[in-house]
Amino acid sequence: MQTTLGVAEFTIGSVATRELSPRRAARQVRTVFERLGPTYVKLGQLIASSPGVFTPTLSGEFESLLDRVAPASPDTVAAIIAEELGQPVSAAFAGFDETPIASASIAQVHTARLHSSESMAGESMAGESVVVKVQRPDIAGRLAADVEILSATARVAELSRYGRMAGARGIIADFAESLDAELDFRTEAAAMEEFSAQLATTPYADLVRTARVDHAHTTRRVLTMERITDAVRIDDVAAIRRAGHDGTALVRTLLLTFLESALHGGLFHGDLHAGNVLVDSSGRIVLLDFGIVGRFDERTRRLVRGLFGDLLVRNDYESAGRVLVELGAVRRPGSSTREGAKDLRRFAAPLAGKNLSDVSYGDLGRRLTELAAVYDVRLPRELVLIGKQLLYVEKYMKLLAPRWRAFADRAVLELMARIINEDTHADEQDAGNSGDGNSSGGGASSGSRSDHRDIRTR
Numbered sequence: 241m242q243t244t245l246g247v248a249e250f251t252i253g254s255v256a257t258r259e260l261s262p263r264r265a266a267r268q269v270r271t272v273f274e275r276l277g278p279t280y281v282k283l284g285q286l287i288a289s290s291p292g293v294f295t296p297t298l299s300g301e302f303e304s305l306l307d308r309v310a311p312a313s314p315d316t317v318a319a320i321i322a323e324e325l326g327q328p329v330s331a332a333f334a335g336f337d338e339t340p341i342a343s344a345s346i347a348q349v350h351t352a353r354l355h356s357s358e359s360m361a362g363e364s365m366a367g368e369s370v371v372v373k374v375q376r377p378d379i380a381g382r383l384a385a386d387v388e389i390l391s392a393t394a395r396v397a398e399l400s401r402y403g404r405m406a407g408a409r410g411i412i413a414d415f416a417e418s419l420d421a422e423l424d425f426r427t428e429a430a431a432m433e434e435f436s437a438q439l440a441t442t443p444y445a446d447l448v449r450t451a452r453v454d455h456a457h458t459t460r461r462v463l464t465m466e467r468i469t470d471a472v473r474i475d476d477v478a479a480i481r482r483a484g485h486d487g488t489a490l491v492r493t494l495l496l497t498f499l500e501s502a503l504h505g506g507l508f509h510g511d512l513h514a515g516n517v518l519v520d521s522s523g524r525i526v527l528l529d530f531g532i533v534g535r536f537d538e539r540t541r542r543l544v545r546g547l548f549g550d551l552l553v554r555n556d557y558e559s560a561g562r563v564l565v566e567l568g569a570v571r572r573p574g575s576s577t578r579e580g581a582k583d584l585r586r587f588a589a590p591l592a593g594k595n596l597s598d599v600s601y602g603d604l605g606r607r608l609t610e611l612a613a614v615y616d617v618r619l620p621r622e623l624v625l626i627g628k629q630l631l632y633v634e635k636y637m638k639l640l641a642p643r644w645r646a647f648a649d650r651a652v653l654e655l656m657a658r659i660i661n662e663d664t665h666a667d668e669q670d671a672g673n674s675g676d677g678n679s680s681g682g683g684a685s686s687g688s689r690s691d692h693r694d695i696r697t698r
């Protein structure tokens with residue numbers, strides 16, 4: 241009997257276990273997660289978006305996890321809104337549709353209209369059509385109880401070698417942290433606006449947008465924002481073609497915006513699934529749902545920029561290994577960078593010159609996991625989050641621009657060069673200011689570049 245999750249069926253309290261095909265077993269596990277409720281639905285989605293860690297069958301099955309939950313009753317929704325906004329729905333909005341347009345595990349989304357007089361609507365969105373995201377009743381208590389159980393399970397799992405290798409407790413701690421952030425809509429609203437402000441300083445400001453927040457009707461459990469009415473999902477290839485939008489341009493913009501926000505701006509969208517990435521009628525990308533975001537401080541951003549440059553531009557694997565050590569990712573005591581460099585080179589060599597759409601990311605994920613296990617690596621949450629978003633982008637690339645070679649694209653190469661150049665200038669400034677090229681970068685090896693075309697660590 242195999243004991244890998246997803247290969248055999250276990251019935252608690254029964255002596256015999258029945259062999260099942262991996263596919264059927266995975267389907268049963270998925271159904272159980274669905275029945276267990278919101279925490280497990282979110283956990284299942286985490287599994288689905290972590291290729292390489294779980295079997296492809298299990299990840300594939302979990303991709304179809306239903307995040308659609310029966311909506312709360314209109315009375316319950318009205319009570320939550322009244323409690324949060326301090327006034328009844330009829331006073332808060334000029335119109336409110338009781339039937340939600342979406343009903344997911346944490347919240348449901350209703351359409352509404354703001355009063356036309358500024359004094360009643362607040363701010364400058366008077367009279368606008370909006371959506372109101374309302375948190376489910378008692379969701380915080382329910383998630384907290386589930387997370388307790390999951391944390392206890394993770395502690396038990398870490399008694400085994402595999403549980404330790406996977407970092408079970410860390411996975412659940414990160415998961416709990418992201419659930420916590422998702423439960424305060426003011427955090428989501430702030431992230432949305434911060435992202436928008438960051439975007440305004442980039443060359444992509446006219447190509448990407450987010451919905452505007454209506455602060456007058458936003459609290460911890462209620463989020464009101466501009467309603468996007470003229471957009472389709474980015475994976476709706478037929479609609480995008482019908483509208484005459486250029487698929488390659490869309491994917492390029494999404495990739496560039498993502499790299500710019502992660503490697504330069506510092507705040508990036510952490511859940512780019514197709515329901516959150518839309519294309520409007522003028523061909524602009526609309527990003528929704530800032531419940532999960534990633535954030536890098538300046539030092540980490542520099543290190544990660546260096547890592548990208550080392551792996552993708554310079555093929556300097558020894559430096560990449562050093563960056564990973566500096567990121568605190570490598571936990572195996574006494575790991576030698578030379579030995580690590582050899583392994584990283586072996587890992588990256590098959591990618592050289594390959595069309596990105598020909599690369600099997602599932603396979604890549606599995607190889608990366610094996611390598612991570614050898615060096616006892618635990619990647620920081622943000623790096624894992626970046627990997628996941630690149631997988632989404634890659635999916636849209638296969639749909640909309642299958643022949644596009646991302647890393648041969650001028651705009652992508654220019655962005656990478658600009659980012660690396662930026663560190664070079666920062667270093668020159670640091671050197672000028674302190675006579676020591678490393679003063680503000682926290683001693684980053686990647687922060688001591690001499691030139692972006694011929695880069696060697698000093």
Ligand SMILES: Nc1ncnc2c1ncn2[C@@H]1O[C@H](COP(=O)(O)OP(=O)(O)OP(=O)(O)O)[C@@H](O)[C@H]1O
Pocket residue numbers: 307341342344345346347348349371373451465466467468469515516528529530531
């Ligand atoms: N500003 C908006 N304009 C129009 N529709 C919206 C807007 N915001 C959200 N929606 C709709 O509501 C759906 C759910 O919204 P959102 O993704 O923010 O909620 P969620 O609870 O985080 O859901 P999920 O977990 O499925 O991403 C979106 O997929 C979209 O269809």
